[in-house]
Amino acid sequence: MGVTLAGIGATLGFGWVAAVSNPGSQAVAASVSTPTPSASGASSSNSSSSTSSDTTTDTTNGSALQSSGSVGSSASGSGQATSGGS
Amino acid sequence: MGEYATWRALGSTVRLVVEGGDIGRARSSVADLLDLVDRTYSRFRPDSELSRVNARAGQRVPISPLLAWTLDAALRAARLSQGLVDPTVGHAMRLIGYDRDFSRINDSAFRTDAPALRLEPVPGWQSVELDRATPSVRIAPGVEIDLGSIGKAFAADLAASAALGASGARGALVSLGGDIAVAGAAPGGGWRVLAAENSSEPPTAGGEVITLQDGAIATSSTTVRRWTRAGVKLHHLIDPRTGMPARGPWQTATVVADTCVDANTAATAAMVMGGDAPAWLVERGLPARLVATDGIVHRLAGWPAPIQATVAS
Numbered sequence: 001m002g003v004t005l006a007g008i009g010a011t012l013g014f015g016w017v018a019a020v021s022n023p024g025s026q027a028v029a030a031s032v033s034t035p036t037p038s039a040s041g042a043s044s045s046n047s048s049s050s051t052s053s054d055t056t057t058d059t060t061n062g063s064a065l066q067s068s069g070s071v072g073s074s075a076s077g078s079g080q081a082t083s084g085g086s
Numbered sequence: 087m088g089e090y091a092t093w094r095a096l097g098s099t100v101r102l103v104v105e106g107g108d109i110g111r112a113r114s115s116v117a118d119l120l121d122l123v124d125r126t127y128s129r130f131r132p133d134s135e136l137s138r139v140n141a142r143a144g145q146r147v148p149i150s151p152l153l154a155w156t157l158d159a160a161l162r163a164a165r166l167s168q169g170l171v172d173p174t175v176g177h178a179m180r181l182i183g184y185d186r187d188f189s190r191i192n193d194s195a196f197r198t199d200a201p202a203l204r205l206e207p208v209p210g211w212q213s214v215e216l217d218r219a220t221p222s223v224r225i226a227p228g229v230e231i232d233l234g235s236i237g238k239a240f241a242a243d244l245a246a247s248a249a250l251g252a253s254g255a256r257g258a259l260v261s262l263g264g265d266i267a268v269a270g271a272a273p274g275g276g277w278r279v280l281a282a283e284n285s286s287e288p289p290t291a292g293g294e295v296i297t298l299q300d301g302a303i304a305t306s307s308t309t310v311r312r313w314t315r316a317g318v319k320l321h322h323l324i325d326p327r328t329g330m331p332a333r334g335p336w337q338t339a340t341v342v343a344d345t346c347v348d349a350n351t352a353a354t355a356a357m358v359m360g361g362d363a364p365a366w367l368v369e370r371g372l373p374a375r376l377v378a379t380d381g382i383v384h385r386l387a388g389w390p391a392p393i394q395a396t397v398a399s
Contacts, residue, residue, distance in 0.1 A: 005152060005244075064370065065166055065352050067343045071373045072276055072297040073390035079280035079289035080090070081101050083340055085307025086263030086285040 088255075088273060095120040096128075096238060098263030099286065102245075105273050107255020115252030116245045116260060123241045126152050127233045129176060136231060140176065144227035146217075154221035157214065159347050160236045164211035167355035172326040174209045176230030182320050182331065208326040234322075235265070239304055239350035242267040246346075261285070265304040267346040272299045281340050281375055283309050294375075294392045298342065304349035306357045307338040325358050334360035338377040341367065342389070348372075 088105035091113045100120065104112045127136040139147050149157075160173040213226035225231060233240075242260050246267035249258035257270035259277050264285025268277050276297030280289045285305065287293070296303075308321040308331070325332040339356040343349035352372050356363035364386055367374045373389040385391065 005155075065343060065348045065372060066370075067301065067341075067348070067372045067387075069299050069301040069342070069344065071342050071388055071390055073393045074275070074278050074295040074297050075393040076278065076295060078292065079278040079295045080088075080103050081259055081261040081266050081277070082264060082280045082282050082285050082287050082289045082291075083261070083266050083303045083305045084264040084280075084282035084285035084287055085305055085310035085338060086098050086265075 088257075093117070096124055096241065096262060097130075098238065099261075101259075101261040101289075102249060103259040103277075104249060104253050104255040105257040105271070107250075107253030107258070109253065112249040112253035112255065112258060115248045119245050119248045120241060120262075122152065123237070123244075126150060127156055127237050129179075129232050129234075136233065139223060139225065140230045143225045143229050146215075146222050146224040148220060148222045151221065154216065154218055154223070156233055156237055156240050157216050157223060157231075158218065159240050160231075160233055161211055161214060161216060163236050163347065163351040167351055169211060169326055170355040170358040171236065171351050172208055172211050173231050173233055173236065174211055174213060174225075174229050175234070175324040175326060175329075176232035177228070178208050178324050178326075178329040179232050179234075179322070180230065181329070182324075206329045208324070208329050210326070235304075235306065235350050235354055236347060238262050239265045239267075239302075239346040242346040243302065265302075265346050265350055267302040268298060268300060279303055281305070283307060283338055283377070285310075296342075296390060301342060301344045302346035302349045303340065303342045304346055304353050305338060305340040306350070306353035308332070308357070309337050323354065323357050332358045332360075334358065334363075335378050336360070336363065336376050337379045338375075339363070340375040342373040 088103050089109040090101065090103040091109055092099060092101045094100065102113055102116055124131065125134055128134045129136060131137060135150060135153050139149065163171045164173060209226060209229045213229050214231065215224045242262045242265045245260040246258050246269040249260055250269040255270060257268065257272055259266060259268045266279060276299050278295050278297055280287065280291065281294045281296060306323060308323055311322045321331045323332045334357060336357055339353040341349045341352040343352060352367060356367060356374065356376065359366060363376065364384060368387045372387055374386045375389050376384040376386065378384065
């Protein structure tokens, strides 16, 4: 598809996928893992060094739901895409 | 405005917009990715990898990196929503008649082999044991996973990055049935997104338009994917606590977040949560637009007030 799954994973911060997709790339995967603490105070886990003990309680992106960008409004009344139910 | 393309995939309309890149390459990349997504975790394809996992409940099953990745995202969504967005709703979906592509669902109202509706909680996301090292998964006997809206949102996140990488564009936007992710640089003034009840509304139709510089936006609604079975009106948003369609005060929730998975998680959780949703969204700083069943619109946590378009005299 021109862009590898592992490459996209690294871009989005899912480093362990890069490691799984390309065994031997753990060092690279570790460098893109960016866990952050959640709003509830629980910290997320280190993700890239997957072990056999990894389970659902130890997920890659344990951080809280976030929105860090700004949202503006437009007076043009015309969009480039529509967000709605489907 | 950049170049755009639209087509159908994953039972939804795909809309792709690129700024300053090769739309053909972007489309090809996104189409390939969505085809892979469909083959990996469609619940409606008996030959999908997810269907094979569901058929082997009770056993540990080796899985592909993409399925592992998506399951990880779904389990995170379940945890952060306190279980309100749960991937183990597959059996509940089947019970209410959503056991095929939605375009083929209406005839189920007259089926005689449909299982009886019953109220019972879904098994719960804790019944899914994902091992990222192998990668492999084991789901408890009787559990059926449905990656549903989280899977679609995750595909949008992946697709936006894929489009950007393949096309050489400055920026890319991908909408999968109204769940939208952007990547790269926004066009001047930002990405303009029409907030609507129905994603089939043309973006140029006019209405409440917001602008995004980055991140994602997703909408969860009970107004579109509806059907009737045995005289009961149903929709696809399952409340995991009852196993039945959620019955809250909202008909539509639209949320902005850093990723489409986060936006979709929050929008779906808000719909299921009901009256506590506004406080929950504000506490997390997630800009949101909730439409109550009486039509009143609530704008929260930085969602901008609408600006009326200037009308030439």
